[in-house]
Amino acid sequence: QQQVKQSPQSLIVQKGGISIINCAYENTAFDYFPWYQQFPGKGPALLIAIRPDVSEKKEGRFTISFNKSAKQFSLHIMDSQPGDSATYFCAASMWNYGGSQGNLIFGKGTKLSVKP
């Protein structure tokens, strides 16, 4: 049972454009929603994360929008650059599992290509 559904599978954006990736979750016990960036041959690196008590979080060119009632969240990358070309994963977890972060449930990933 996949608990986090991510779309689209792949995305091509022109340099300077906006990249939008969407995720939906099922388990209402999740309380931590991170986005990871992964380059080929590397481990995932945290990009930005949000808790369900806020509807939006912005860090530089990256913004998470969160809709608790719809159980959806999305990543917006403004002014997309060729260096942003990577695979992006959304994830969800229960932060306070035994006092620390529980296991992360990942989406299947979105391969982003930013054309110069």
Place this chain on the structure above:
Amino acid sequence: DAGVTQSPTHLIKTRGQQVTLRCSPKSGHDTVSWYQQALGQGPQFIFQYYEEEERQRGNFPDRFSGHQFPNYSSELNVNALLLGDSALYLCASSSILDRQFFGPGTRLTVL
């Protein structure tokens, strides 16, 4: 401060063999989680270790086992390797005060 480190970087094994992967957590972290990432897929949770005990486990067979040492480092063991075990194995460390940080992974190829 060296983040999460994993060894080896790459590994090639044949079907039926056993493999041991190693992980050293980020300084200050006491919890280690292991994930399997098949090609083109998102990471899947294998298990999490805290205080030298398995605290959580994902949907993986008993062929996958682990261990955590008193210095918080961890090992992932896989017995009776199958072709389908070929993947990038990721280790992530965390603590009560800090989120999970991922290591660079070990690429396992089973022939």
